[in-house]
Amino acid sequence: MDYEVVIGLEVHTQLRTESKLFSPAPVSYGEEPNHSVHPVCLALPGVLPVLNGQAVELAIRAALATHCEIHPYSVFARKNYFYPDLPKGYQISQYEEPLATGGWIDIELGEGLTKRVRLTRIHMEEDAGKSIHDSEITGGHATHVDLNRAGIPLLEIVSEPDLRSPAEAAAYLRTLRSILRYVDVTDADMEKGHFRCDANISLREPGTSEFGTRTELKNLNSFRFVEEALHAEIDRQGELLDDGVAVQQATMAFDASSQRTRVLRLKEDADDYRYFPDPDLIPLQIDLADIDRVRDELPELPEDRRARFREQYALSDDEAVQLTASRASAEFFEAAVVTQGSAKPIAKWMLRDLAQVLGQLEIGIEDVVLTPDQFAALVGLVEEGRVTPKSARELLPELVERGGDPTALASERGLEAVTDSGVLEGVVDQVIADHPEDVERYRAGEGKVLNFLMGQVMRRTEGKADPGAVRDLLSRRLS
Amino acid sequence: MAVLARLSLTDAEVERLSTELEAILDYVETLEEVDTTDVRPMSHVLPLATPLREDRAAAPLDPQAAVVNAPESAGSAFVVPRVIDGEEEG
Amino acid sequence: MEASSPLPSLRGVRDLLDSGEGTSVGIVNEALERADALDEALGAFTGMRAEGALEDAAAADARRAAGRTLSPLDGVPVAIKDNMVMEGEPTSCASRILEGFVSPYTSTVVERLRSRGAVIVGRTNLDEFAMGSSTEHSCFRPTSNPWDLDRAPGGSSGGSAVAVASRIVPAALGSDTGGSIRQPASHCGVVGMKPTYGRVSRWGLVAFASSLDQIGVFTRDAGDAALLLEAIAGHDPADSTSLREPVPRFSEELTGDISDLVIGLPREYFLDEGVDPGVLAAVRDGVSVLERAGAKVREVSLPHTRFAVATYYLIATAEASSNLARYDGVRYGRRAASATDLSQMYFLSRSEGFGEEVKRRIMLGTYVLSAGYYDAYYRKAQQVRALVLDDFQKAFDECDVIATPTCPETAFRLGEKTGDPLSMYLGDIYTVSANLAGIPGISVPCGMAGGLPAGLQLLGGPLQEATLLRAADVFQRLTSHHTAVPTAI
Structure with missing residues (x-):
């Protein structure tokens, strides 16, 4: 029964x-x-x-x-x-x-x-x-x-x-x-x-x-x-x-x-x-x-914060639930958003890349040395194309453990994106010159060859070029 | 009652105590004469609220001093006859 | 017995020290010698602290020589009831169950006494865990009354009362749960005072009944009591039931004038039946002394008096049954040697460790709190307790001090009441109400009845210790009962 x-x-x-x-x-x-x-x-x-x-x-x-x-x-x-x-x-x-x-x-x-x-x-x-x-x-x-x-x-x-x-x-x-x-x-x-x-x-x-x-x-x-x-x-x-x-x-x-x-x-x-x-x-x-004093000092409760995150930052249910799972995580997120202004990329970087680093290091968000400001600055660099996502992911573990200014660290490690258009144009022209057959195939309508040519440019810039900018430049030169 | 109080009494003790306790309980029955309708039970005489202590830790007792009076100890632990599963309470 | 000389009063000792006629080492030695000479007959002490006391006395003499005397108690020998702990010293509570226990910490009262220079010379005998009115229920031996060695000194602080009455020490501490200071003071012809509940810290006092226990003093006169009480009273953050009110300098409040006081005589305490006529006469004489000194006297009523003993025994035994659960043979004290399993450890250790009277009260208290009886007994008693307090509040609207006999009779014979616990309990009829209501009380020697001392009890409203001491002091300025030296030593 x-x-x-x-x-x-x-x-x-x-x-x-x-x-x-x-x-x-x-x-x-x-x-x-x-x-x-x-x-x-x-x-x-x-x-x-x-x-x-x-x-x-x-x-x-x-x-x-x-x-x-x-x-x-x-x-x-x-x-x-x-x-x-x-x-x-x-x-x-x-x-x-x-x-x-x-x-x-x-x-x-x-x-x-x-x-x-x-x-x-x-x-x-x-x-x-x-x-x-x-x-x-x-x-x-x-x-x-x-x-x-x-x-x-x-x-x-x-x-x-x-x-x-x-x-x-x-x-x-x-x-x-x-x-x-x-x-x-x-x-x-x-x-x-x-x-x-x-x-x-x-x-x-x-x-x-x-x-x-x-x-x-x-x-x-x-x-x-x-x-x-x-x-x-x-x-x-x-x-x-x-x-x-x-x-x-x-x-x-x-x-x-x-x-x-x-x-x-x-x-x-x-x-x-x-x-x-x-x-x-x-x-x-x-x-x-x-009782009133304690009530006034009470932090926002998870259920309330979840609803607010969905509304205020246009996050998905899933994102809101994950970010509010602990008070430390929710507070880190909001502090970073205040600095960077853009919630969606902060959320993505927190839930994917930062979470991965924390998992590898077996620590919680309350243990990171990286401040929300610094984290926001890193996400900002990616958004502005000044550091590639790949470089940012490389910098993240060190930042988590030691903190520091992401811009300075990127520069110290030579991981700033190649944004100087003169330098980038030179590399692009060199790649076009070195791969005449591929250029022909692209021009004949084989669109995916562009990815190969991009890869070549990225390799020669050691991954520091902004992929968007490279794609734009290649497309223009080959059209 | 003796079990609740963890006292083992001889038959003679039980007999004497029963008589004595009965006499005492008979005597306290006199309280029934008092009308206590609407009287709030008084567990303390003080016009105070319980004082609160600041949450500050003091140095602990020296572990040897903690067990020095124990009938049986091992290292810094108290030792009792083996507790059998199911004797647990609370 | 001729070998030892009686010690002066507390102020007498102080004067000897101040004038340089005596040293603390000399006086402490005299106390130790007198204890040595008399205690085999009296059984007032459970242990002396000779070595430590002499060291403390030498330190007191050195302070005095350097002009750094700590207080009027500096260098004065004091005894404590053996239910107040002191680091490095045994505390027995006159119980086998605390066999071998040496305290790793110090009670607030002992701390305060020592910080004022008083020299703790020994621990005094008591009824086991302070449960009793005769000091016969001690695992060591019964204490004898110095007025008649075949009689009990009263209890439970009988050892302290006898130590002061026998002039072994000028002052001692006791604890009073239902009269355990005032009753033996009355039976031994000394002053005994129980302050307001919460006035003196209970930290380090081994609990009998937490809501009733209060530490107080034994001295020969009210002036000494004032000095000793002001040394030990005051707020203690380690005791949640400690009062925050500032403590007056009691010794400076003894003006000798009581013309502003109204003395209330509760008609329920002056019934002709149940009181020894000699005691009643002595008490009435005492009241007239106060009247002649200028106090007004009037009748008051405390209608719930006849329910006080029953109420007291229900509450006190309930609390005791729980307070004594910690004596289990695990962390300290006695564990039955024959215990092979956990259950035997509890049953045998406790049955062998506790004496008859303690077991009786644990059984009664366990019963009173058990399911199905709680409301009829414990809750009911707490309600009646509220009515007893109410009685006093009403009475103190009409008077400042209530005067009563301390006990219905003088000291009884050793063994006379051990077979009849209820009749022993009923002897507390005049003292237990003050504990139920938490108010201060003092017993002052007021004459003799049948060759034995009788006591006049004065009760005051909460925190009115100064008024009680002032009245007692006036009484003693006009009488000489407290100067009588016990005849049996």
Whole structure:
């Protein structure tokens, strides 16, 4: 039987701060165990939490970017459970009164279709530490506990069960990640675990409005993983239901090698987290004026910028989507356009040639030394015929890595186009004189011979002649 | 309750604690006499909003000082008996 | 016992140092010797800091010689309750579960005391994790009352109260969650003050119940309390619940004049039943001393008083059950030697590490917060707490200071109440409300009942410590109860 799939996602993303959510311990990655800890991270007797203001600022920004309602009064609560990497025996989170509720994001489903996915809530919480089970490190009989990660600020973003397929879930995650990176809330580096996802999934017969029993898939850390895990769980639940077996509420794990999900543990009534307001922290109060300030400072969101790019710069859908994929790329583009004035060639050079160089160097646009001004100048030289596209492509890798004035560099490398008409005419005349048979064939109507003659001219000018000018000159001389 | 609190109690302890807790709970039942309709629960007495800290990192604790009190450690990591898959919570 | 001599008061020590009649090294040595002589009988200390204290004392003497004295506390020996951490020193909370723990950081109060030159000489005994009213629930030993060694000194800061009452130190710090400073002060015949919640930083105070815990002082008189409190009070950015209000120079507010004050007597605290008649008489005498000094006296009402103990125990145990979850044998403290798997590590370490009273409260607190009971117990208690605060706000519209007995009776016998926790809890009836409302309170010796000290409690509105100290100071200028030396030592 074909069931309707119902998916809701909980995303945990790491807020971009220097210090932890409730302590001045540095936020680090890849350090040796317990090298980035403070008495607060170790839950030593007598320590107290103090909230990181920047984390609040970033959380407000994320809530505004996803159209949530921000509550002027929210409460930090303790979620009590025992686990070796949870040093206090509770996690400070928000429960009954979260920072923000009720937002949405639009996701693109291809072929111009978009879908609005509702958000339930956004709240701040602290990360736990890391348990290391790898027996090569632990010797097999033990688990090691590293608290470097304990206390790192996380934003939890919970969606409504609005997603109807693994592909929609993946599109939601991509869009959400792009928005959060746009507003500089998070690096959302998936490999570093900055953007983690749990999925709630259930099946129901099409046409019914009640939800089926759901399971929770934990720790899906890549987009591909999310899709694969959801497919596997849909298959598992579908088979159970086909056999008339009830799905049990459970926490599941996905094994990529077998492409199967398995039960980690059944949800029990014993999961009693005994939430209560943290008495070490007074409720968080956010001024409306602060919300307004953050809203004013909010950068243009990807969806808005995409629409504007199409309109203002007459770009194709595809160009607009690609250029706005990251805030850095969109800003580089616009800065270059301001200098050069002509959007279309800038877009083409960015999406084709610059993208290729970045791919080869394995860097992002935020890492290039080349400024948008310099890039625009290079595209300008090509447009004016002062540097050939081929020469420009030769210069680009060096400019990307070191920056510099493209005009000066072209001159230094002798890559300026041959624009001196006297010089060019001399070369053209020489080529005509050296290839009398080809000239005859052209004059007899074999038009494509012109390309051969052009190639000769280009070779003798070492590619520095403007191909347009050469074609014009040859045509005139041979007519 | 003892499981939630991670306490293992002997039968004698369970018996005594049950009696004592029952007496205490009986006593706190007196709160039912108080009319608390429309009273906002008070989790703190302070007329303050939670203070915010500037996002500045301080030097971390010396890793050896971090683990020096641990019953068991290896290098700079804490060591606990092996965690079995599925014991994970949260 | 004859070998040691009683130490003077805090200002007495200061005067000796100022006049050059004594040195800090000499006085600290006397304190250490007296502790050595008396503590086997008293059990007031969990550990002395002899070497460090003598080094600090020598440094204080050197400063004084160079004319760079830091404060009136410079060179003065002070004891701290063994639930305030100090880098490089053990902190036990009188619990087996913190066996071997040496703190890698220092509490704000100890930092402040030391930056003003005070010399920390030792850590004092307490009920395990400050849970108790007798200092019997200590993993080391019960502390004895210096007025009668068979009696408890009160608690949980019993060790600090005894150390000051026995003239081992002129001053000590304690913590007060439901009366843990004021009650032992009353039972031992010394001054004990709990400031406004948030007045003194809790950074480095091992938490019992975070919304109620507050550090305060033990001294022999209000003048000394003023000096010690102004040294430790003030805003601390490391404690989110720390108040930003500037701290007055309390010692300069002791004008000797209380003719502007209205003293309120809550009728719910002066019922004839449930209070020892001798205690009640001493307290009434105390009030009349204040009246004779010019204060006006009137009756006020705190109608929710009889619900305060229940409210207190629900909130305090709920918070404690969570605050004590960190003692798991992973990062510090005791891990059960026989634990072979993770589950045993938790269950055995905690069961072996915590004492009976702590387990009782963890169980109650866990229950109170659990699904299905939260609303009936925890939320309800928070609502009643709001009403208790409301009572005080109304009362302080009509008076400046509220006067009550500190405790319904004098010191009880060791072991007398350990089998009946509820009756022990009910002894906190007069003290817990101030913690629920976050207001300051002070207990002042006001006479004897049956050969044992009784205490007069003065409560003030938020931040009114100066008013309380001024009233207590006037009272002590007119009485001599605080000069009585305990008879059993």
